[in-house]
Amino acid sequence: MSTAEKYVTGAYLVLLGSLLVYLLIIALKVGRLEEELADLARAAREKHSG
Amino acid sequence: MSTWLPSEDRRGPSLRFGPLFAAAAAGLLVGGFALAFYWAPEDADQGFSQKIFYLHVPIALTAYACFGWGAWKALRLLWTGERRYDLESYTAIHMGVIFGLLTLVTGSIWAKISWGEWWTWGERQLVLFLILFLFYSSYFMLRYSTDPGPRRERNSAVYALFGVVLIPVSFLAVRIAGTILHPTIFTHEGADLPWQMLVAFLVCLAGMLSLAATLYRVELTGKRIDASLRELRELLA
Amino acid sequence: MSAYAGDVAALARKDLLLEFRSRDTLPAMLLFVVSALTIFHFALPSGSSERAETGLLWIAIVFTALLGLTRAFAAEREQGVLDGLVLAPCDRSAIWLGKTIGVTVFLVLAELVALPAFALFFHPLSWDLVAAVALADIGIASIGTLLAAMAAASRARELLLPLLFLPLAIPVVIGGVGASIASNPGSFLGFLILYDGVFAILSWASFEYVVTE
Numbered sequence: 001m002s003t004a005e006k007y008v009t010g011a012y013l014v015l016l017g018s019l020l021v022y023l024l025i026i027a028l029k030v031g032r033l034e035e036e037l038a039d040l041a042r043a044a045r046e047k048h049s050g
Numbered sequence: 051m052s053t054w055l056p057s058e059d060r061r062g063p064s065l066r067f068g069p070l071f072a073a074a075a076a077g078l079l080v081g082g083f084a085l086a087f088y089w090a091p092e093d094a095d096q097g098f099s100q101k102i103f104y105l106h107v108p109i110a111l112t113a114y115a116c117f118g119w120g121a122w123k124a125l126r127l128l129w130t131g132e133r134r135y136d137l138e139s140y141t142a143i144h145m146g147v148i149f150g151l152l153t154l155v156t157g158s159i160w161a162k163i164s165w166g167e168w169w170t171w172g173e174r175q176l177v178l179f180l181i182l183f184l185f186y187s188s189y190f191m192l193r194y195s196t197d198p199g200p201r202r203e204r205n206s207a208v209y210a211l212f213g214v215v216l217i218p219v220s221f222l223a224v225r226i227a228g229t230i231l232h233p234t235i236f237t238h239e240g241a242d243l244p245w246q247m248l249v250a251f252l253v254c255l256a257g258m259l260s261l262a263a264t265l266y267r268v269e270l271t272g273k274r275i276d277a278s279l280r281e282l283r284e285l286l287a
Numbered sequence: 288m289s290a291y292a293g294d295v296a297a298l299a300r301k302d303l304l305l306e307f308r309s310r311d312t313l314p315a316m317l318l319f320v321v322s323a324l325t326i327f328h329f330a331l332p333s334g335s336s337e338r339a340e341t342g343l344l345w346i347a348i349v350f351t352a353l354l355g356l357t358r359a360f361a362a363e364r365e366q367g368v369l370d371g372l373v374l375a376p377c378d379r380s381a382i383w384l385g386k387t388i389g390v391t392v393f394l395v396l397a398e399l400v401a402l403p404a405f406a407l408f409f410h411p412l413s414w415d416l417v418a419a420v421a422l423a424d425i426g427i428a429s430i431g432t433l434l435a436a437m438a439a440a441s442r443a444r445e446l447l448l449p450l451l452f453l454p455l456a457i458p459v460v461i462g463g464v465g466a467s468i469a470s471n472p473g474s475f476l477g478f479l480i481l482y483d484g485v486f487a488i489l490s491w492a493s494f495e496y497v498v499t500e
Contacts, residue, residue, distance in 0.1 A: 004099040004163055011102050011159045012083070015109075018152060022265065029272055036279050043286045128496050185454035192451060195441040205437045208493040209451070212430075215489055216455060219482060223458035226465060226474055 055281050056274040059134050065271050071264040078257030082108075085250035093247075099163040104251055106156040108258035110175060113153050114217065116146030116262060117186070121214035124207035136203040137277065139210055140193065141270045145262055147186045153179050174224050181220045185213055294377040298385025303392060312358040313396060316351050320401040323347040324408055340409045341416070341467045345460050347401065348394075348420065349427070353449055355393050356431040359386060360439045379495035383432055387490075390428040398424070415476070419466035422479040423459050426486055430455050433490040436497045458482055 086104035093100035120142035127135035157176045158168050171177060189209055196202040243251070306312055327343045372382055398420055406412050431452060438448040462482060465475035 002098070004097060007159050007163045008099060008101050011105055011156045014155055014159070015105060015152065018148070022148075026268065026272065029276075033272070033275055033279065036283075040279060040282050040286060043283075047286055128493075181454055181457050188450045188454060191447060192437065192441065195443040195447055197442070201440045204496045204499070205440060208433070208497055209437065211493065212455065212486075212489065215485060216458075219458050219485060222478060222481070223461040226478055227461045229469075229474075 055278045056134065056137060057278040062134050062138050063267050063270060065267050068264065068267055071260055071267065075257055075260035075264050078253055078260055080257075082250060082254030082257045085246075085253055090246045090250040091244060096164065099160070102156060102160045102163070104254045106153065106160055107251070108255040109149055109156060110153040110179065111255060112258045112262045113146050113149035113179070113182075115259060116142050116149055116266075117182070117210075117214055117217065119266075120146060121210050124210035127203060127207045128211075133203065136206065137273050138270060139207060141266060141273060143186055143189055143210060143213075144269065145266050147183065147190075149262065150179055150183050150186065154183060172228070174221075174228060177224050178217075178220055181224075182213070182217065185216055189213065291378055291381055294381040295384045295388070298372075298382060299388040299392075302386065302389035306389075306393070312355060313393060316355050316393065316397045317400050319354055320347055320351045320397055321404050323350065324401070324404055328408055337410050338468050340405075342464050344401075344405050344409075344416075345423075345463045345467070347405075348398065348423065348463075349453075349456050349460060351397055351401070352394055352424075352427045352431060353452060355390060355397065356427075356435050356452070357445060357448055359390055359432060359435045373498055379498055380491050382498065383436075383491055383494035386432045387428045387487075390432055391424050394424040394428060395421070413467065415472040416463075416467040418476060419463045419472070419479060422476065422483060423463045426459050426479065426483040427456065429483065429487040429490045433494055433497060436494065440497075455486075 083104065086101060090104075092098060120139045123135045123139035123142055126132070127139060154176065157173065157179070161170050161173055161176065162168050169176070189206065192209055193202060193206055196205060324344075324347060327340070327347065331339060331343070373379065402412060402417065402420065434451045434455075435448055438444040438451060441447050459479070459482060462475050462479040466472040466479065469475060
């Protein structure tokens with residue numbers, strides 16, 4: 001692979017890598033949101049029955 | 051006490067057409083890059099390294115579009131006072147900064163191949179993006195250091211408007227700076243683009259914009275859920 | 288219309304009188320700018336070009352302006368006067384205009400000392416540079432007043448104002464330095480006029496959104 005080809009591929013890999021990192025961040029966020037929702041559901045039930 | 055749950059306000063952009071945007075992004079982007087590599091001719095002067103053009107310029111234009119979208123939402127906020135516009139504006143600018151960062155990185159790689167330097171003050175597009183990146187990073191500083199509320203929403207909106215005005219002003223400034231202060235020796239602007247290159251480029255641009263639209267909706271929905279959960283927590287506490 | 292002008296004049300006069308009586312911002316700015324120029328002399332190795340020195344002058348102007356702007360709403364905050372001003376039966380944008388005029392006067396007074404000091408320490412100045420400085424003052428004061436009001440709402444105002452201000456100041460520096468050293472300063476001075484016009488109008492129009500609770 002010539003130098004030019006290496007750099008061009010690198011640039012496109014930057015895009016791919018950024019998208020995957022973004023996906024990772026969203027996955028972590030969705031997990032956290034689900035936990036928080038479960039917490040709130042518990043709090044709501046306690047308040048309802050309490 | 052009237053509660054405003056952002057997730058209940060269904061007027062703004064939502065994920066209702068999410069799959070459509072995502073499919074469009076995937077198709078157009080993959081198709082565009084395929085056209086760029088398999089169909090479009092190789093540039094006579096720059097050779098294979100010109101292929102970065104199909105990545106770098108759509109990303110740059112998408113960043114501009116995001117900043118413009120954020121400014122439009124900011125204007126709507128100041129106009130109507132509806133709180134949902136604050137989240138929409140903030141998310142758009144967030145997207146813009148991400149794409150702006152990608153512009154700087156891909157532009158830097160292109161500079162390295164073309165002229166052997168990771169950074170050059172002679173490349174106008176790069177310099178302009180540096181200024182905008184600094185400006186919009188300050189936007190985040192503004193948001194982080196102001197307590198949430200109408201004050202922060204309005205300040206952010208006004209600052210977003212300043213940003214979109216700064217774009218053409220900086221463009222002009224960098225251009226005249228090039229004449230005497232920092233000579234613009236290098237430029238990517240070549241002769242007229244062969245039509246195949248133009249077609250490939252436009253497909254890539256459409257793909258990149260669709261990608262930004264998809265990510266924007268995902269991000270916005272996430273932020274809305276976050277804000278809604280916080281409101282619920284206050285209600286239940 | 289004349290009521291508006293009256294409000295503006297009253298607000299500007301209030302700021303200037305306050306400063307004249309307390310004398311805390313302007314002497315600090317003057318001392319700062321002369322100290323900065325002195326440091327620049329030591330920062331520049333001998334044989335540095337006149338162009339580099341001119342560039343540094345503009346840095347001194349921008350940072351002296353920042354110093355003055357940080358004080359722009361400090362007085363109001365200290366006495367909780369800003370709320371009173373906002374409740375006053377005048378157009379909020381008149382507050383902006385009055386303050387901007389006050390800040391411009393401060394800057395001009397500071398430069399009346401800074402420019403001769405520069406000419407003394409480094410090299411003589413051209414009238415183009417003076418014109419550019421005058422134009423830059425208007426632009427800096429316009430956006431600075433607005434941004435100072437924005438930063439006043441935050442928890443880290445002394446840190447936030449420079450952050451918000453510096454990216455917007457880049458075109459001013461480009462225009463100013465360009466006008467100072469170019470053989471044809473017309474386009475740079477024209478650019479500064481454009482900058483002033485655009486950002487002054489934007490600041491004037493958006494000030495009320497920034498200052499309302």
